[in-house]
Amino acid sequence: MTVAVAVTDSAEGIAALASAHAEARLRGSGLLIANLRLNPLDDAEIPRDVDVKVVEREPGVEVGDHVLRLLDDHRDEVELLVIGMKRRSPVGKLILGSLTQELLLSADVPVLAVKVA
Amino acid sequence: MTQTSEASRPPSGGVADAPGPHRRRLKMVTVVATFGGLLFGYDTGVINGALPYMAEDLGLTPFTEGLVTSSLLLGAALGAIVGGRLSDRRGRRRNILMLAVLFFVGALGCTFAPDTGIMVVARFVLGIAVGGASVTVPTYLAEVSPAERRGRIVTQNELMIVSGQLLAFTFNAGIAAAFGDAADVWRWMLVVATLPAVALWLGMLVMPESPRWLASMDRFSDALAVLKQVRSAQRAEAEMAEVKRLALEDKQSQTGxxxxxxxxxxxxxxxxxxxxxxxxxxxxxxxxxxxxxxxxxxxxxxxxxxxxxxxxxxxxxxxxxxxxxxxxxxxxxxxxxxxxxxxxxxxxxxxxxxxxxxxxxxxxxxxxxxxxxxxxxxxxxxxxxxxxxxxxxxxxxxxxxxxxxxxxxxxxxxxxxxxxxxxxxxxxxxxxxxxxxxxxxxxxxxxxxxxxxxxxxxxxxxxxxxxxxxxxxxxxxxxxx
CATH class of the missing domain: 1.20.1250.20 (MFS general substrate transporter like domains)
Known part of the structure; x- marks a missing residue:
């Protein structure tokens, strides 16, 4: 079994990765990282004490679809999806949409939404 | 669009290009494609000298003068977006051929426009061609050129744009001097732009498709065949790996x-x-x-x-x-x-x-x-x-x-x-x-x-x-x- 996590280029992304790592250790499962950044993750950011797989974005695939496809491809393995969340203004939502909302509504696995203090 | 950053890379696989008939072929490709840049310059610059006569003939106000000049630029904004997509989907060569037709039709439309309305529409059409050329021509040029000469060949396109404008200014002055105060003198200035459009179309008919585009469509043997036209045989083989890598890089550049x-x-x-x-x-x-x-x-x-x-x-x-x-x-x-x-x-x-x-x-x-x-x-x-x-x-x-x-x-x-x-x-x-x-x-x-x-x-x-x-x-x- 594995814990999936969506890592964005923000403090929320880092928090999500930390929580997912803790969950994976607790459950003794692997970690499936959907990298939503435009750069690869830093080596130092990738946990070494659990089984990790990082999946990069494909060209022309929206961030939300990237995560949902990953869940689809690992249908019977993923037991939990971890995402970071923060408040987005109505205008921001209008322009950029809300990844959190999309994943909460569309993922068919339990979702853990992590906030940054 | 990444030409400049690639320019400094050493020749692929360490194989330098050897002289041969392919050199002439590559030069030919460059000359033909830069007609796209020349048209870009001519069509944007020609209005400069045509406008005073046109304003009188068509009875333009400051507002309609602005409209006639700038409807081309609105078209260009559209052409740059659509042109980029089309050249990714259908190929650089086919796209440039289509742009040549648009350049021709647009220039004829401007030449024979009986009133301001049709002029504005024709300038818009011409603009689509200008915008399309602004993205497709440099891409095509970069993709057929060897890495070490890519930077220079692409700036050559910039040079063709300003040269096109110079050409337009010169023709404007010459035509005005020759025809004097004839009411239609501006139409002669505009119709000249059809000639490079015809040259571009005829030339592109016998030009090869971009090898990198072919590689991006997984048509590797076609890509190699084109490379062999514009490189020495040895260099062509050596360069295929790089072409594939760049095609992949281009795809990745569309991620964000x-x-x-x-x-x-x-x-x-x-x-x-x-x-x-x-x-x-x-x-x-x-x-x-x-x-x-x-x-x-x-x-x-x-x-x-x-x-x-x-x-x-x-x-x-x-x-x-x-x-x-x-x-x-x-x-x-x-x-x-x-x-x-x-x-x-x-x-x-x-x-x-x-x-x-x-x-x-x-x-x-x-x-x-x-x-x-x-x-x-x-x-x-x-x-x-x-x-x-x-x-x-x-x-x-x-x-x-x-x-x-x-x-x-x-x-x-x-x-x-x-x-x-x-x-x-x-x-x-x-x-x-x-x-x-x-x-x-x-x-x-x-x-x-x-x-x-x-x-x-x-x-x-x-x-x-x-x-x-x-x-x-x-x-x-x-x-x-």
């Missing part, structure tokens, strides 16, 4: 999109890109490229002398482009941009001042001419080349398609706004006040560059990316590192 603007450092980077595009146009360069003849008439030349004097504007643009290309290799980008902005802003300030203190007449006309020439020297010798290079350098690979596309669109729309409002502003505010407005915008542009634009020269894209990331990120561990 709107949603990535949620990340603060990317949002700022894209805003800087948009800013660089705006300040290239907001200098008002195209008020001179499109309305130069009128500015000179306004200053005291009669129409015929103004048309001839305007050729100086074209000549300096071509010369300055040479200088600019040379300087790019020697000088840092940011100071070059700042000096350029200072130069153009000062020249405009002086035009405004002298337009007030000197009475209209030959002396003022010559002063204004020397200042427009000075302006263009700074614009084409520094601002314009730096703009294009910086836009190709500042975006991280996966954002390049989106970032460059958005900046390009902004550039055309700003160009449109300047082209549209210039005659209206001159009419409502007088020419000196109009130039003072551009001076004010120039001052804003200078502070923008000083404050926000990063230096991109002499750093690999990777290093630059990390630095920008650290500067604009809210992710704690990166800012510390």
């Amino acid at each position: 999109g709107w949603r990535d603007l949620a990340t603060p450092w990317i949002r700022r980077l894209v805003l800087i890109g948009i800013g660089i595009a705006i300040i290239q146009q907001i200098t008002g360069v195209n008020s001179i490229m499109y309305y130069g003849t009128q500015i000179l008439t306004n200053a005291g030349f009669d129409t015929n002398s103004a048309l001839t004097a305007n050729i100086a504007n074209g000549v300096i643009s071509v010369l300055a482009t040479f200088v600019g290309i040379y300087l790019l290799g020697k000088v840092d980008r940011k100071p070059m941009l700042l000096v350029g902005q200072l130069g153009t802003t000062t020249a405009l300030l002086l035009i405004g001042v002298f337009s007030i203190v000197l009475p209209a007449g030959e002396p003022r006309a010559y002063v204004v001419l020397s200042l427009t020439v000075t302006f263009l020297a700074f614009q084409q010798g520094s601002i314009s080349p730096v703009t294009w290079l910086m836009l190709s350098e500042i975006f991280p690979l996966k954002l390049r398609g989106f970032g460059f596309g958005l900046a390009g669109l902004t550039l055309w729309l700003t160009n449109f706004a300047v082209g549209m409002t210039f005659p209206i502003m001159v009419d409502a505010l007088s020419i000196s006040t109009t130039f003072f407005v551009f001076v004010g915008l120039g001052v804003l542009a200078i502070s923008f560059v000083a404050k926000f634009v990063p230096e991109t020269r002499g750093r690999s894209l990777e290093v630059l990316e990390q630095e920008l990331h650290a500067r604009f990120s809210d992710r704690p561990e990166r800012t510390v590192a």
